[in-house]
Amino acid sequence: MASCFAFLYSYSLQTCLLLDSSVTTNPYFLYDRNWLYFVKSNDCPVSWIRNGGSSYCFVKKRLQWRSSKESCISMGTHLLAIETEVEKTWIQDKASGDSWWIGGTDSNSEGTFYWEHSSKTMTYTNWYSNQPNGDANENCVSMEGDGSWHDYSCNHTFYYICEK
Structure with missing residues (x-):
């Protein structure tokens, strides 16, 4: 093979x-x-951290959302999809204090956020008060250090989390 x-x-x-x-x-x-x-590349620049049925790579390199997504794809993974409160709490504990790109977007369906790698509408969310608020100008989701989610222009640069 x-x-x-x-x-x-x-x-x-x-x-x-x-x-x-x-x-x-x-x-x-x-x-x-x-x-x-x-x-x-199957290698996370730091190391994969296993939790539950997934492994996570916390990349402390600031990239735009699309470049972050492409970096995860190059590792054979995808940007993080947070699907439960338990997962959010675990991720928040590991990522506290910084802003991180996750895999949520509404770029193909304004106002309806979905996980980009699967195209599934988000069933769990943790939006900060008055978020999302960016209309067509803010189509990508970040998780802040307090665990809350914000929509930003995809051109902002943040750290990012890959999941497999």
Whole structure:
């Protein structure tokens, strides 16, 4: 069985193509410009922390939401989807004091937030008072140090949490 060294991802087609070797020149010129190139990495820059049925990687590098999402994808994971109060409390304890991107967005359905990796509408939420409040200008969800959620412009830079 061949192993995956890298992959291409198309947002428009929502499709991955696995590669068994790296691309030596800029893949944006080798393929349609709608394809993004990732070198596969199974390693969290720090270490994976296991809790319940999931593992979490807390990345203390400030990126925009889309770049955070792409970084998680390159690790074979997704931005965090907080689905219970118990999970939120555990994450909050590990991430206290900082703002973190999580995988919530309403970019394809203004006002209805969903988990980007699964497209499932959020059933558990922990919005801060008067949040979400950004209309079409704030489509990405962050978790603050107190555990509350805010919608921000996806161009802000925060730390991020990957989940697998």
